[in-house]
Amino acid sequence: MNLVRNITGNQGFHSITPKAIVIHWWDDPSKRPTLEGVVSWFHNPESEVSAHYVVSGNIVVQMVDENQRAWHAMSANDYAIGIEVDPRVPDGTYDTTAELIRNIWSRYGRLPIMRHRDVPGVSTNCPGTLDVELIIRKAQGGDTPMLDENYLRAFWLDLFEIEPTAAQKKQFIGKPALEVYNELRNSNARKEWLAALARVRQEAKDAKVNAAKVKELEEKVVSKLDELLAKVN
Ligand SMILES: [Zn+2]
Numbered sequence: 761m762n763l764v765r766n767i768t769g770n771q772g773f774h775s776i777t778p779k780a781i782v783i784h785w786w787d788d789p790s791k792r793p794t795l796e797g798v799v800s801w802f803h804n805p806e807s808e809v810s811a812h813y814v815v816s817g818n819i820v821v822q823m824v825d826e827n828q829r830a831w832h833a834m835s836a837n838d839y840a841i842g843i844e845v846d847p848r849v850p851d852g853t854y855d856t857t858a859e860l861i862r863n864i865w866s867r868y869g870r871l872p873i874m875r876h877r878d879v880p881g882v883s884t885n886c887p888g889t890l891d892v893e894l895i896i897r898k899a900q901g902g903d904t905p906m907l908d909e910n911y912l913r914a915f916w917l918d919l920f921e922i923e924p925t926a927a928q929k930k931q932f933i934g935k936p937a938l939e940v941y942n943e944l945r946n947s948n949a950r951k952e953w954l955a956a957l958a959r960v961r962q963e964a965k966d967a968k969v970n971a972a973k974v975k976e977l978e979e980k981v982v983s984k985l986d987e988l989l990a991k992v993n
Pocket residue numbers: 783784785832876884886887
């Protein structure tokens with residue numbers, strides 16, 4: 761999977777919590793839509809459409825951050841990550857889409873996959889002839905994605921509400937993403953950490969301390985997270 765970031769202004773600029781993934785096709789394959797054409801259309805303010813990801817072959821173009829609202833599926837825009845897939849399915853397209861889905865699952869758990877036409881209230885044949893069942897089978901059966909720096913950072917902000925430290929990166933990069941995510945999510949380390957962080961933030965609020973002092977307090981608890989994580993794995 762070759763991930764390229766190319767962020768568009770065609771988005772809501774307010775945050776969402778992903779609860780589903782919606783699969784689209786670009787268009788009828790007989791119209792010969794191209795990757796460049798689709799990306800350019802999603803940048804065009806007049807189109808008023810976009811998606812989080814566009815997939816063709818082994819290329820994935822990210823056009824909207826996962827926690828932001830893209831314009832792809834009407835009512836589902838408030839809770840769904842949109843993936844636009846090349847309808848001519850060049851080599852690798854289904855595998856890449858499946859890998860992208862596993863990658864998203866590793867951050868949010870196994871979100872349900874919907875076809876665009878399954879979204880309530882829409883009238884479309886999208887995603888047309890795409891074999892969405894095959895994509896789901898591949899996503900469920902494939903190898904677990906390994907954590908790299910980007911995945912880890914997305915995890916970390918979700919789980920611990922702070923950036924990972926160098927030591928924490930070293931501990932987890934290269935490990936299987938889903939397993940690590942689930943283990944950390946359910947760990948006592950996370951519970952204790954979030955409680956400690958909440959206490960520090962409350963203390964700082966009560967004492968009306970300045971920004972430097974807040975940072976000092978937070979830094980003190982960051983080492984606590986390292987201690988807690990030392991017991992994981
Ligand atoms: Zn669609």
